[in-house]
Amino acid sequence: MSVWHGLVGQRPVVTSLSGAASTGHGMTHAWLFTGPPGSGRSNAAIAFAAALQCERGGCGECHECRTVLAGSHADVGVIRTQRLSIGVDQVRDLVRRSALAPAGRRWQILVVEDADRLTDQAFNALLKAIEEPTDRTVWMLCAPTVEDVLPTIRSRCRLVTLTTPSAADVADFLVRTLGVPDDLATYAARASQGHIGRARALASDDATRARRREVVSIPTRLRTLGAAMSAAAQLNETSKAEAESITTELDAVERADLDAAYGVVERGRKPREYAPARAALEREQKTRAKRRHLDVVDRALMDLVSVYRDAVATAVGAPGGLVNEELREQVTTLAEDGGPEGNLRRIDAIFAAREQMLEFNVPVMLALESMMVSLLPPVDPAGGSGGAGAASALRRRGNA
Numbered sequence: 001m002s003v004w005h006g007l008v009g010q011r012p013v014v015t016s017l018s019g020a021a022s023t024g025h026g027m028t029h030a031w032l033f034t035g036p037p038g039s040g041r042s043n044a045a046i047a048f049a050a051a052l053q054c055e056r057g058g059c060g061e062c063h064e065c066r067t068v069l070a071g072s073h074a075d076v077g078v079i080r081t082q083r084l085s086i087g088v089d090q091v092r093d094l095v096r097r098s099a100l101a102p103a104g105r106r107w108q109i110l111v112v113e114d115a116d117r118l119t120d121q122a123f124n125a126l127l128k129a130i131e132e133p134t135d136r137t138v139w140m141l142c143a144p145t146v147e148d149v150l151p152t153i154r155s156r157c158r159l160v161t162l163t164t165p166s167a168a169d170v171a172d173f174l175v176r177t178l179g180v181p182d183d184l185a186t187y188a189a190r191a192s193q194g195h196i197g198r199a200r201a202l203a204s205d206d207a208t209r210a211r212r213r214e215v216v217s218i219p220t221r222l223r224t225l226g227a228a229m230s231a232a233a234q235l236n237e238t239s240k241a242e243a244e245s246i247t248t249e250l251d252a253v254e255r256a257d258l259d260a261a262y263g264v265v266e267r268g269r270k271p272r273e274y275a276p277a278r279a280a281l282e283r284e285q286k287t288r289a290k291r292r293h294l295d296v297v298d299r300a301l302m303d304l305v306s307v308y309r310d311a312v313a314t315a316v317g318a319p320g321g322l323v324n325e326e327l328r329e330q331v332t333t334l335a336e337d338g339g340p341e342g343n344l345r346r347i348d349a350i351f352a353a354r355e356q357m358l359e360f361n362v363p364v365m366l367a368l369e370s371m372m373v374s375l376l377p378p379v380d381p382a383g384g385s386g387g388a389g390a391a392s393a394l395r396r397r398g399n400a
């Protein structure tokens with residue numbers, strides 16, 4: 001299997017990159033890979049790195065290809081981070097490497113997976129290296145959009161733009177790589193809305209599917225103010241638990257690394273510099289935990305949006321399948337009850353909650369509660385919307 005097989009629904013990108021790798025046509029010293037989350041920007045960069053190191057343009061089988069893909073090739077350096085930002089120290093190491101001749105006969109390749117997280121200082125260190133590349137140096141930066149990278153760097157890079165893969169491409173990929181049955185692959189591809197990692201998780205993990213089912217069933221369960229409150233609480237709790245399952249292990253590894261770096265374990269005592277370093281690490285871990293929680297909530301909100309969007313599509317009779325095909329009956333009810341306007345208003349309410357949490361730091365629970373209330377169906381046809389009635393009930397409750 002060639003190095004490109006993991007790139008899903010990105011044919012134009014594969015054509016131009018494999019062309020550059022095998023013929024040198026369009027080859028340059030700095031590349032910027034952009035694309036929506038889950039489209040595979042860093043996979044594309046790593047596949048390209050393998051193709052450049054391979055004698056056969058990315059066969060996927062030779063020693064060069066295999067070591068690049070496994071992350072152990074001597075001439076491919078990667079910055080990959082779980083941190084919120086990439087500091088100048090991490091970049092300096094890569095910059096030093098970029099000035100060296102490759103150990104092998106081909107290229108010295110440096111990949112920065114989350115170039116949008118570079119601090120300004122790190123950006124500047126990188127800029128100098130990108131401005132003065134050696135003959136054999138290739139930089140590959142990855143970021144969600146070109147706007148995430150300083151114009152001075154952007155202007156020196158050839159742009160590679162990945163797009164959201166189609167559901168058919170994703171389903172096909174799941175069948176090929178995971179060997180899952182067609183119907184499960186089709187479901188996971190639709191529900192992931194083109195996010196490959198999410199599609200894989202949905203296709204291979206029962207718990208992930210169960211959590212999504214829980215979220216997309218919320219609209220049908222929202223009948224009363226009490227149901228809205230408990231849906232908010234439940235969503236908040238389950239997403240916190242899911243986020244913690246990711247960060248707890250990571251936190252422990254980082255603490256152990258820190259202890260090892262300061263010799264706390266061998267010497268059995270803590271040097272003076274240890275306490276501030278530990279405090280700084282814990283601060284960052286706390287920020288990261290909060291951010292992961294927001295990420296998980298955000299994904300749940302997008303799943304919720306997909307149900308109301310299906311309802312709008314059904315209400316206006318739009319052609320094509322639903323994201324939540326398995327909920328067609330419930331979606332039809334939502335479409336009949338709310339019409340396109342009612343369901344569009346609900347989508348607005350979800351985006352408003354998202355903005356409150358992500359932009360204005362409104363506590364998650366508060367934003368979710370007020371959102372769930374505005375998702376309630378209208379109760380009194382004569383006296384305006386149930387959302388408004390419920391909102392004033394909520395205010396009364398708050399004042400009591």
Ligand SMILES: [Zn+2]
Pocket residue numbers: 054055056057058059060061062063064065066
């Ligand atoms: Zn190869």
